[in-house]
Amino acid sequence: MSFDSKVVIVTGASSGIGAAIAIAFAKESANVIIVGRNEENLRKVAKQCEINNRIPYVINADITNENDTKRIIDETINKFNKLDILVNNAGILRTVDLSKDDNIMENYDEVMKTNVRSVVDLTRLATPFLIQSKGNIINISSISGRKVFRGQNTLYCMSKAALDHYMRGMAITLGKYGVRVNNVSPGPVKTDIFARAGITASFEEMGFKTLLDRLGEPEEIADIVIFLASDKAKGVTGSIYTSDNGYLLCMQQ
Ligand SMILES: NC(=O)c1ccc[n+]([C@@H]2O[C@H](COP(=O)([O-])OP(=O)(O)OC[C@H]3O[C@@H](n4cnc5c(N)ncnc54)[C@H](OP(=O)(O)O)[C@@H]3O)[C@@H](O)[C@H]2O)c1
Secondary structure, three states: OOOOOOEEEEEOOOOHHHHHHHHHHHHOOOEEEEEEOOHHHHHHHHHHOOOOOOOOEEEEOOOOOHHHHHHHHHHHHHHHOOOOEEEEOOOOOOOOOOOOOOOHHHHHHHHHHHHHHHHHHHHHHHHHHHHHHOOEEEEEOOHHHOOOOOHHHHHHHHHHHHHHHHHHHHHHHHHHHOOEEEEEEEOOEOOOHHHHOOOOOOHHHHOOOOOOOOOEOHHHHHHHHHHHHOHHHOOOOOOEEEEOOOHHHHHOO
8 A cells, every 4th residue: 555656744743643644654655744833743753754765844833823724735735746635633622611611712712723624724725736636635533523422522522523524525525526535533542632631630540441441542543544545445435434442332331
């Protein structure tokens, strides 16, 4: 499943799932553009992407800033002359007590701007080039888009539900151009997303229960992205691929 000569943008590639996705594409000989804000983390991931004599192209950008999203696409096209795959992975979790005015509107704006608005913005800018290449788009959603597990995560769940619907609309819109659009929905994956949301509990203390009695690793999500982005998935569009160790089903037991 080689991606030789393919040009792939991965947002939020400085950490967690995005880093694993970038490294997986680099292993498949793709030209990877890694996007994030944390310079030091970007440098570390870039080093890990130096595989098959390729150096990843690093763009330090805040995807909530429209000048930055324009720069991401402009620099990609200037450097590689095309775009084949857009992976909208960057995302944040915020926990809010909706029964109190716990900075609800600030958190709402931040979550929706990062998890939804920036995806719409970057995708809009990438679309003409993806139509040209008959490329594809993969968004990293979450099983939280299908179920609200904890009231404090509601804003995040809303953002992922919106992302699932956006994917469907884009799949319908771009199908006639041969552009596929899919979402990957992980259950709990061992990354820093919880700590960054101010959650100090360990994964054990958070008490996730799954059918397989394990949590996901970023590399497993990357494997699904690689499959969906490849020609092996040429008939797959408008789909949500779930990798949650059976978490959703477990919650119904
Ligand atoms: N971990 C899970 O359990 C889980 C489950 C389901 C879905 N997901 C989804 O998976 C995706 C990746 O999350 P993760 O778990 O890998 O979390 P993570 O380790 O915290 O990584 C988040 C990434 O998003 C980037 N990011 C956030 N805001 C950004 C902004 N404004 N501009 C540019 N980059 C930004 C961060 O980059 P910088 O720090 O460099 O800014 C970082 O690279 C998210 O969409 C998340 O919702 C995660």
